[in-house]
Amino acid sequence: MRAVICREFGEPAKLTVGDLPSPALKPGMVRVAVMAAGLNFADTLMVKGQYQFKPPFPFSPGHEAAGVVREIAPDVKDVRVGQRVMAFLGYGGFAEEVVANAGDLFPIPDTMDFVTAAAFPVAYGTAHGGLLWRAALKPGETLLVLGAAGGVGLAAVEVGKAMGARVIAAARGADKLALARAHGADETIDYAAEDLRQRAKDLTGGKGVDVVLDPVGGDAFDAILRAVNWEGRIVIVGFAAGRIPQIPANMLLIKNVAVTGLFWGAYRDRNPALMRESFATLLAWWSEGRLKPHVSHRLPLERVGEAMELMLARKATGKIVLTTGAP
Template identity: 50%
Template sequence: MKAILCQQYGPPEQLVLADVPSPEATTGQVVIQVEACGVNFPDTLMIEGRYQFKPPFPFSPGGEVSGVVTQVGEGVSHLAVGQRVFSLTGHGGFAEEVVTSAATTLPMPDGMDYVTAASTMYTYGTSYHALKDRANLQPGETLLVLGAAGGVGLAAVQLGTLMGSRVIAAASTDEKLAICRQLGAAETINYTTENLRDRIKELTAGNGVDVVYDPVGDRYAEPAIRSLAWRGRYLVIGFAAGDIPSIPLNLALLKGASIVGVFWGAFAQREPKISMQNFQQILARILSGQLKQHIYKTYSLAEAPTALRDLMERRVVGKAVVTVNS
């Protein structure tokens, strides 16, 4: 089979398309013929050696796939050969086949296409867990989403709107913010041309925001925390802008605020029952049309390095997806 391989840490341009042996399923595993694979920020960290999990060389990036089960290992009873599935693989998805845990593999609902299925778990899973479980977002509250045009950002915009909050979307271009408005944002901030704190103060009549959803970090974190309302919650999602910020903790004290970490992957492993309940609610909203992933572009397997580069250069609005056997 063909796979995109990372043979040493470095930029996407060092990845190679190569022939490798097909995988075999062992106990508790399945092999999936990959139809589509989502492109996510952790993929870019993994190939550069900056992610907390470091697979042995050579490895394929690609942490969420959709496809068809071709092998079932011992002890797997809820999946069968020929079944359409989507799966959280962690890595290995930029390939024609991937072996993965059956525990993180779910049957695809009827009516769902492969591209949608391969672009759902990371974005909506992370954002719903963040807003529901970690922030306890309430109807009528104000939610600020930084990096709002990215995959998890747009998911947070949509989910926050469905949960009854007033969503303020912040991104780097007016074109990106137009997409955010289409997907439910009530207000927008271009933090390239506008002062983030001043604009938040203006939009909230000086009261601040109840929840900050921050997958960006870097220089945007502190002004966002300074813009929290009393008892506000700042959600630490990730650091797509590069640097991990140092936060003056007196800000949390003065505002009675909470700085809350969000690690959806660990949550899904440690609290699988609640995670599955969340995901069933997400799927119901997708199938009903309440949630719709914004697909920036689909790429062939050979174009997977380009997809990663586009993500790193912040050209991707919403989700990029690699299609393999489709």
């Protein structure tokens, strides 16, 4: 099968596209012909050897894919050959075929195309898990989303609105903020040009925000730690800015603030029922038109290096999706 190949850790430019043997089908697994695969920040970390899990070489990156079921292991029930599915994967999505656990597949609604389906699982799943499971966001609360035009960020803007929150989107530059507004944000903060802490306070009558979803870390985290409301909750999702912030414990005590982590992917082993419940909610919201996945770039598999560079240069918005060219 044609696949993106990582033979050694390094910059995205080192990735090649060539032939790899199709992965073996083990019990409980399903072979999927991949039509499209979503790019995630974690893929850029994995090819550089900076992700918590390091697959053996050679491997194909790719945490999520959408396609058609080609083969199922004899013990698999509830999945049929020919079914359109989106899959959450450990890696391997940037290839013409991938083998996934049957439990990590979700049927694609009839009216959803493969590119949208490839952009869906990680961004929306993470946003919903962070806001519901970790922050217990309630209707009427104020939610601040950092990196609000990125994959997880833009999804969190929409999910926050669907959960009934007032959403403040923070991102770099007017274009990204306009996109966040088009996806439902009530207020915006340009953290490249404005004082994030002060603006968050000003937009909440001096109280601070109730919930923060933070996929960025670094200086933005330091600022928002000082701009949360009494009993505020901050969900740490990632460190796209590169620096892992340190937390002075006294800041938490003074306002009864909770800072909580999210490792969304771990729920597929630890609580798959919760994961399925979340997807049922998200797909219902999608079919009601409340979620509108935004894909700024669709590129063929061969342009994977360029796709990762676009993401790392902060030039993508919403998701980048790679296509295999399969009919």
